[in-house]
Amino acid sequence: MAINTELLEFVSVDELLGPGAPSLRIPDFQRPYSWTPRIAAQLFTDVEDALNHRPEHPYVMGTVILLKRPDDSHFEVVDGQQRLLTLHLLRALLRGEKHDHRAEGSTPFHKVHSELVRLVSALERGEHRLARYRDFLDSKTKVLRIVTDDEDEAFQFFDSQNFRGKALRPHDLLKAFHLREMADASASEQRAVVEQWQQADENDLDRLFGTYLARIHWWSRNLPAHDFTNDDLDLFKGVGRATRRLPGAEYHRAAKAVLPGLQAWAHPAPGPDALRNLRRAQHQLDAPVAAGKFFFDFVSFMLEESQRLDEELYSPATGAGNSHPELTAFRDSARFRYCRELYVAAALYYTNKYSEADLPLARQRLFRWAYALRLAYERLGWRSTDNYARGLSAQVDGLSALNLFSTIRDNLDPRDVPLADVSAPEESRTKNPEDAQLLAFLKEAS
Numbered sequence: 432m433a434i435n436t437e438l439l440e441f442v443s444v445d446e447l448l449g450p451g452a453p454s455l456r457i458p459d460f461q462r463p464y465s466w467t468p469r470i471a472a473q474l475f476t477d478v479e480d481a482l483n484h485r486p487e488h489p490y491v492m493g494t495v496i497l498l499k500r501p502d503d504s505h506f507e508v509v510d511g512q513q514r515l516l517t518l519h520l521l522r523a524l525l526r527g528e529k530h531d532h533r534a535e536g537s538t539p540f541h542k543v544h545s546e547l548v549r550l551v552s553a554l555e556r557g558e559h560r561l562a563r564y565r566d567f568l569d570s571k572t573k574v575l576r577i578v579t580d581d582e583d584e585a586f587q588f589f590d591s592q593n594f595r596g597k598a599l600r601p602h603d604l605l606k607a608f609h610l611r612e613m614a615d616a617s618a619s620e621q622r623a624v625v626e627q628w629q630q631a632d633e634n635d636l637d638r639l640f641g642t643y644l645a646r647i648h649w650w651s652r653n654l655p656a657h658d659f660t661n662d663d664l665d666l667f668k669g670v671g672r673a674t675r676r677l678p679g680a681e682y683h684r685a686a687k688a689v690l691p692g693l694q695a696w697a698h699p700a701p702g703p704d705a706l707r708n709l710r711r712a713q714h715q716l717d718a719p720v721a722a723g724k725f726f727f728d729f730v731s732f733m734l735e736e737s738q739r740l741d742e743e744l745y746s747p748a749t750g751a752g753n754s755h756p757e758l759t760a761f762r763d764s765a766r767f768r769y770c771r772e773l774y775v776a777a778a779l780y781y782t783n784k785y786s787e788a789d790l791p792l793a794r795q796r797l798f799r800w801a802y803a804l805r806l807a808y809e810r811l812g813w814r815s816t817d818n819y820a821r822g823l824s825a826q827v828d829g830l831s832a833l834n835l836f837s838t839i840r841d842n843l844d845p846r847d848v849p850l851a852d853v854s855a856p857e858e859s860r861t862k863n864p865e866d867a868q869l870l871a872f873l874k875e876a877s
Contacts, residue, residue: 435499435578435579435580438499438576438578439575439576439577439578440576441489441491441573441574441575441576442573442574442576443569443570443571443572443573444518444522444568444569444572444573444574445569445570447495447515447574448515448518448519448522453504453505453506454504454505454506455497455505455506455508455515456505456506456507457507457512457516458498458507458508458509458610462603462606462629463539463629464512464516464538464539464540464543465513465539466513466516466517466539466543467542467543468542468543468545468546471517471543471546471547474492474514474517474518475521475547475550477490478490478492478564478567478568478572479564481567481571481572482563482564482567482571486567486571488571489571489572489573490567490571490572490573491573491574491575492514492572492573492574493511493514493574493575494510494511494574494575494576494577495508495510495511495514495515495574495575495576495577496508496509496510496511496577496578497509497576497577497578497579498578498579498580499578499579499580500580501580506578511574514574516540517543517547520540520543520544520547521547521551521568522565522568522569524547524548524551525551525561525564525565525568526565600633600636600637601640601641601659601660601661601663602633602636602637602640604661604664605640605664605667605668605726606625608664608668609668609723609724609726609727610624610625612671612672612722612723612726613723613724616723616724620724624724624727627727627731628727628730631730631731631734635738636730636734638737639730639733639734639737640659640667641658641659642772642776643733643737643772643775643776643779644666644667644716644733645659645663645666646772646776647716647776647779647780647836648666648716650820650821650834650836650837651716651717651780651836651837651839651840652837652840653821653834653837654821655817655821656817656820667720668720668722669719669720669721669722669725669726670683670684670687670719670720670721671721671722671723672722680719683718683721684721686718687713687721687725688721690712690713694709694712694713704787707787708786710732711782711783711784711786713728713732714729714732714733715783715784716780716783716784717784717840733779736779736782736783737775737779740775740778740779740782741762741775744762744774744775744778744794744798745758745759745761746758758872760865760868761802761869761872764865766805766863766865767802767865767869769804769811769813769816770801770802770804770805771801772816773800773804773816773819773820774798774801774802776836777797777800777801778790778794778797780836780839781793781797781839781845781848784839784843784845785839785845789845793845793850795876796850796851796853797850798876799853799873799876799877800831800833800835800850800853802855802869802873803829803830803831803853803854803855803856803873804816804819804824804830805866805869806829806855806856806858806859806866806869806870806873807824807827807828807829807830807856807860808860809860809861820834820835820836821834821837822834822835822837828856829854829855830855830856831852831853831854833849833852833853835848835850855873855877856870858870
């Protein structure tokens with residue numbers, strides 16, 4: 432199996448999308464249409480510029496990667512769906528086709544449709560301009576068509592490609608990878624996980640992986656954290672079809688498969704708190720993720736947990752009888768950004784391993800650990816935050832040299848995590864009133 436060399440060629444837009452073209456389908460792993468009017472207008476203008484300056488030469492606008500399974504009569508679009516959908520819409524407008532359902536709406540598709548209507552209307556005001564543009568788009572505008580019949584090879588191409596103007600984010604590639612691991616699942620199961628995934632905001636997914644999950648992974652192993660990129664995908668590919676069947680992998684594979692059934696047998700009617708702990712047991716942050724559907728369940732649960740904790744940790748009651756009506760100021764102020772990220776990440780890891788049984792007291796101590804950092808610096812940057820998370824701040828007056836994340840990873844009992852010993856500076860390094868407010872709060876809560 433390899434690339435189909437007979438179908439590897441430059442083809443015109445008409446050969447790809449016209450009446451005699453083969454059937455194309457958009458698989459479920461693809462994200463929804465997301466081009467902006469600006470990107471669509473640039474495609475339109477690029478074609479127009481080529482027509483005006485080099486009308487006798489073909490204009491090549493990129494690559495389309497297709498998957499053709501041996502038993503299928505259709506092709507699946509692996510890369511290029513945003514461009515193809517835009518071209519399909521543009522071709523329809525150039526032929527005067529009217530579709531009322533496309534005219535009104537606020538989705539990216541509707542907005543691009545409105546922009547293309549405007550651009551095509553401008554062509555109609557010039558003599559023969561529309562016909563010339565349509566003919567050039569159909570016959571002279573070409574794409575490089577790459578066809579393979581191997582699913583893994585197709586996704587290797589997908590992993591390395593970008594949509595024009597909008598690079599694939601790491602979580603897009605993880606979604607595609609884990610859908611590939613669900614190849615034996617039914618279409619309805621695949622569709623269900625895609626619909627669940629698409630309900631999440633892309634920025635929330637970026638925050639989950641980049642701000643919480645990846646940092647927890649690195650800090651718990653005493654590694655420096657960095658921006659979560661496409662080079663870090665192996666952190667969350669987990670145990671899947673391609674994983675060698677070695678003892679360690681087989682243990683995690685069996686645990687992921689058997690645990691839900693054991694839990695249902697042992698706890699037939701759990702309450703909300705017990706159910707949350709059962710789900711934590713299924714999705715332990717110290718264990719590799721299971722590839723396929725389990726990954727989507729993992730992401731859904733972790734997204735729910737991180738967002739819930741981000742709210743509840745800053746509610747007025749702070750445990751042990753203390754309260755502070757302005758606690759949300761420490762969450763919302765840009766001055767405390769790194770402290771907030773440390774606090775929520777630590778709480779997410781702590782509760783994932785130890786539950787919330789002692790959270791009223793533990794969150795006071797987690798707050799002290801995370802926010803003491805702000806008082807120790809006039810200007811708090813990422814490098815200082817990363818060093819502090821790894822327990823490398825022993826030389827900074829008033830800060831504890833504790834890698835909280837690796838300590839949690841190494842201990843099964845929360846009583847062995849020395850949160851009670853966490854120190855904080857006695858004075859603030861600045862005259863900033865927000866720091867003064869934080870210092871007063873820490874003293875009150877101690």
